Structures are given as structure tokens and as C-alpha cells.
Amino acid sequence: MNIKIIGLGKMGLNLVTNLRNQEYQVMCFDINEAARKEASQLGAVVSETVEELVAMKSGEETLYWSMLPSGKITEDMMTFCSEHLSEGDIVVDGGNSRFADSIHHYHLLKAKGISFLDVGTSGGMSGARDGACMMIGGDEATFAKAEPIFKDLCVENGYLYCGEAGSGHYLKMVHNGIEYGMMQAIGEGFNLLHHSRYDYDLEQVARIFNNGSVVRSWLMELTENALRENPSMAGISGEVPSSGEGKWTIEEMLELGQSAPVITQSLLTRYASMDQEKYGEKVIASLRNQFGGHSIPKK
Numbered sequence: 001m002n003i004k005i006i007g008l009g010k011m012g013l014n015l016v017t018n019l020r021n022q023e024y025q026v027m028c029f030d031i032n033e034a035a036r037k038e039a040s041q042l043g044a045v046v047s048e049t050v051e052e053l054v055a056m057k058s059g060e061e062t063l064y065w066s067m068l069p070s071g072k073i074t075e076d077m078m079t080f081c082s083e084h085l086s087e088g089d090i091v092v093d094g095g096n097s098r099f100a101d102s103i104h105h106y107h108l109l110k111a112k113g114i115s116f117l118d119v120g121t122s123g124g125m126s127g128a129r130d131g132a133c134m135m136i137g138g139d140e141a142t143f144a145k146a147e148p149i150f151k152d153l154c155v156e157n158g159y160l161y162c163g164e165a166g167s168g169h170y171l172k173m174v175h176n177g178i179e180y181g182m183m184q185a186i187g188e189g190f191n192l193l194h195h196s197r198y199d200y201d202l203e204q205v206a207r208i209f210n211n212g213s214v215v216r217s218w219l220m221e222l223t224e225n226a227l228r229e230n231p232s233m234a235g236i237s238g239e240v241p242s243s244g245e246g247k248w249t250i251e252e253m254l255e256l257g258q259s260a261p262v263i264t265q266s267l268l269t270r271y272a273s274m275d276q277e278k279y280g281e282k283v284i285a286s287l288r289n290q291f292g293g294h295s296i297p298k299k
Helices: 010-021 033-041 050-055 072-084 099-110 124-130 140-153 167-194 202-209 218-229 245-256 261-273 279-292
Strands: 002-006 026-029 045-047 062-066 090-093 115-122 132-138 154-163
Touching: 002 010, 002 050, 010 026, 010 033, 010 124, 010 140, 026 033, 026 050, 033 045, 045 050, 050 072, 062 072, 072 090, 072 099, 090 099, 090 140, 099 115, 099 132, 099 167, 115 124, 115 140, 115 167, 124 132, 132 140, 132 167, 140 154, 154 167, 167 202, 167 218, 167 245, 167 261, 202 218, 245 261
Parallel strands: 002 026, 002 062, 026 045, 062 090, 090 115, 132 154
Antiparallel strands: 115 132
């Protein structure tokens, strides 16, 4: 089976590295010339346009693996695939697309005889390179064709066929919501330790937390790494962007009439971190002054 990668960002390039390390022949495309050059140095065959990538045929079934940002850029690529790929081709969306979009893309491509798998990919850049975790939705027969590739790309027991179209990205959405909450708890705990009455070495705290404790995890290992590199967090703004999956998780929670207060609060904290104007806080400070004569802190 031909493997063609569309999108050579941090995840896409590491995916190419993983495939090339296992001696897969890989063809790929990205609009960025530097990314194409790096993929070429890995031994992949690169094309300067997506049309050129499609034209690279060898008579075999072809699997197109999209690693593009969610939203319009992925929507446009799926439309392009529906118009230019061949019947029997397989399209994998390995990015963080919304599950409802993936259901739409499944039907869009199926109408043209093209198969589609939505693949939630976890493990970060190192996972894409050395062994990922993947959650896969789509027709089971299509999954069976592509399963050897998933097995090679993932760590042992690191992939799951989830069921019908959309189920892979749905599972990854909830996964990321859980991730938001876990990171929020770690951040809050280490903030408390940072301001505590004791002079903790927080790098060593993370190390001990990650050896035998209940909260040991890869995130705690990454906390130790981050504190080793920058114990005071100097030069970091404290802004925490959100990619969209936490928001989608909460919207689904509301749609189902369920409760996820920790995930919700973690997203709201991220939103608050991005607010440079702090207009609402200024209103509160002014109100305290109005009813109680409290001083208003100035910049």
C-alpha cells in the first residue's frame, strides 16, 4: 500500500520519521519548503503540490494520511480528496478534527468510493516519532486493511478500533478534556508548593511524585523536565492557549446533560490566562471602591 502524508508540521514530520525508520516508502507534501526538505532528508519522496502528490501512482492502493490543523484547512483538503482521489483509496485524518466534521468527511468521501478513517493521535511529537497512541473510527473493513500500519506506528497495545465514523475523534476529544483537567491539577498543586512556607526543590518534588506515588505519570515526568530546564518559569507569559478540544468536550457534556466541572474549570482558566485587558477584574476592583471605599490597585 502506498502511504502519502499531507502536512509536515511537528506531528507530520515525526510520523514520516517513524515510517522511514521502519523502512516504509513514504511520499509527502507540505506548502512549507523547509519541511519538504527535511522530509526529503529522511528519505521520503516529496512533492511541491498536492496535485503532484496525487499523481505519484504505482498501481497499488493508496493511503493518504492528513496531518493538518482542524477547521477550514482540513475541510478544504477533504473536499480536494473527494474530487481528485481514486475509488478504493483510503483517507486518514490524523489531526484533531471535531468528530462531527469527521462524520461529514466520511460521507463526503464514501459517495465517491473513497474510504475514510478518523484517527485521534496522542503521545505528542515523541509518540509520533517513536510509538504513538491512536484511536480509530470508520468502517471496520477499512480499518482491517490499514491495521498493519497502525500496529507499526503505535506502541504495544497502543491503538484501538473504536467503531463507526467519528468515534476515533470523539474519543480523542474526551481524552484531551481529561488532559486539560490533569494539567490544571498539576499546575495548581505546584503553584501552591511554589508559594508555600517551605523551600521545596520542585524538580525533586516532581521526581518523587513520579516514582511510586499515586500521581505518577508522563505528565509528571514532563513537569520534572520543565522544572529542571527553568525552575522559576522565567520568561514565560503564563498564557495557556486552548486548541478547541476542551471546548468541544464541554459542549458535548452540555448536549448530553452531564457534568464535568474539573474539565470545564480548566478550560475557563485557560481563557482567563489569555485576557491581558482584565476588564472584568477592573470592574470588580472599582465596585469594591464604590461600596466600601477600598483602594483601587494601579499599574
